[in-house]
Amino acid sequence: MSTGDLPEREEPEQDLIVITDPASDRYHTFGFISWWKQEVVREAKVMVIGAGALGNEVLKNLALMGVGHLFIVDFDTIEDANLSRSVLFGARDNGRRKAEVAAEAVKRLNPDVKVQAFHGDVSYDLGLGVFRRMDAIVGCLDNVAARLSINRFCWHLNKPWVDGAIQELLGEARVFRPNDGACYECTLKQTDYEIINLRYSCPLLARADIMQGKVPTTPTISSIVGGIQTQDALKLIHGMDVKAGKGLVFNGLANDAYLTEYQPKEECQSHWVWEDIVELEDCRADSTTVGDLLETVREEMGPETVIELVDGLGRDFVVALECRTCDTRAGVCRPLQQVTLDEGKCPTCGETRHPVMTHRITGDENFLGKTLDALGIPPLHIVAARDGLNYRYFELTGDADTFFDFQ
Numbered sequence: 001m002s003t004g005d006l007p008e009r010e011e012p013e014q015d016l017i018v019i020t021d022p023a024s025d026r027y028h029t030f031g032f033i034s035w036w037k038q039e040v041v042r043e044a045k046v047m048v049i050g051a052g053a054l055g056n057e058v059l060k061n062l063a064l065m066g067v068g069h070l071f072i073v074d075f076d077t078i079e080d081a082n083l084s085r086s087v088l089f090g091a092r093d094n095g096r097r098k099a100e101v102a103a104e105a106v107k108r109l110n111p112d113v114k115v116q117a118f119h120g121d122v123s124y125d126l127g128l129g130v131f132r133r134m135d136a137i138v139g140c141l142d143n144v145a146a147r148l149s150i151n152r153f154c155w156h157l158n159k160p161w162v163d164g165a166i167q168e169l170l171g172e173a174r175v176f177r178p179n180d181g182a183c184y185e186c187t188l189k190q191t192d193y194e195i196i197n198l199r200y201s202c203p204l205l206a207r208a209d210i211m212q213g214k215v216p217t218t219p220t221i222s223s224i225v226g227g228i229q230t231q232d233a234l235k236l237i238h239g240m241d242v243k244a245g246k247g248l249v250f251n252g253l254a255n256d257a258y259l260t261e262y263q264p265k266e267e268c269q270s271h272w273v274w275e276d277i278v279e280l281e282d283c284r285a286d287s288t289t290v291g292d293l294l295e296t297v298r299e300e301m302g303p304e305t306v307i308e309l310v311d312g313l314g315r316d317f318v319v320a321l322e323c324r325t326c327d328t329r330a331g332v333c334r335p336l337q338q339v340t341l342d343e344g345k346c347p348t349c350g351e352t353r354h355p356v357m358t359h360r361i362t363g364d365e366n367f368l369g370k371t372l373d374a375l376g377i378p379p380l381h382i383v384a385a386r387d388g389l390n391y392r393y394f395e396l397t398g399d400a401d402t403f404f405d406f407q
């Protein structure tokens with residue numbers, strides 16, 4: 001056979017590398033990275049939960065790399081003790097909200113980036129539809145309960161997330177992805193559950209402003225772990241492989257790093273992916289009533305359907321406060337997280353009243369005329385509905401157009 005009879009060999013397709021002018025393109029150097037796609041990065045939406053020491057580093061890195069949309073979540077305010085570890089904060093910011101100050105600093109670092117700040121508790125105040133619209137989720141937190149909520153949210157919505165933890169000169173970064181190795185809850189020990197149960201053993205005390213202690217950290221370990229988290233988030237954005245269910249541990253005392261793998265637990269409570277999410281274009285948290293939503297889900301599923309508020313650590317609703325000493329009962333009709341310890345005390349005898357709570361809506365309630373936000377259901381949230389053993393999930397999609405406001 002002559003060489004002319006051989007079929008032409010197809011060359012593998014390769015992405016063109018576009019070389020830009022370094023004098024006018026701030027992302028010029030990234031163009032030399034073989035897998036880097038600046039247009040993908042520019043369109044990406046990344047949620048960073050926690051704007052403390054770790055969050056500052058992650059946000060700084062993502063901004064410098066030109067991630068197009070950053071959604072920053074934090075419920076705390078700045079104090080002077082934050083300034084030694086937080087590159088985005090200054091002395092003039094004392095007392096201001098961390099998420100908002102971080103957003104302003106990100107815009108100063110890179111005006112190309114669109115930013116939105118959210119001041120609130122990720123476990124209760126943020127609708128799950130927000131998670132659903134993110135390309136990557138990065139947790140920069142310092143407590144088990146918040147991590148557990150994020151883990152369950154991400155599993156429900158089949159979203160990977162990047163976790164980071166630091167203490168003194170020690171740190172760890174890890175990626176958790178549904179149905180790919182262990183999840184965060186799989187790594188918890190009995191003592192972790194005991195800490196959570198202790199904090200939530202008295203529902204009203206759980207809402208009080210209780211000091212939990214401060215974890216000592218340094219800006220150096222924040223930089224190391226935050227850098228690793230950023231790299232993993234960028235790999236997720238590009239659809240690259242990540243080591244899910246494993247943790248990269250760095251010991252700054254010995255300058256030692258190693259990879260640890262967690263074992264998945266078969267009966268883990270987080271392993272629940274919501275397969276069937278119905279988008280309700282006409283439903284909004286501030287205008288749709290509880291009765292309206294119940295009627296809508298029953299049209300889809302049947303007349304015996306109930307709504308269950310089962311996301312994360314639960315979304316209990318206080319119907320009333322009962323004093324067992326005075327044998328009195330006062331109607332409340334508010335989310336548990338909005339009931340303070342002072343409100344929980346009986347005005348007559350001073351004893352702590354017992355909250356009567358529910359997390360299920362059956363149609364017999366006397367608050368069906370209240371709007372969803374009055375029950376603590378945030379904009380763009382996703383609620384579960386059950387008819388027997390059949391579950392479906394309904395998103396308040398009507399909030400989508402007004403909730404996002406990237407600047």
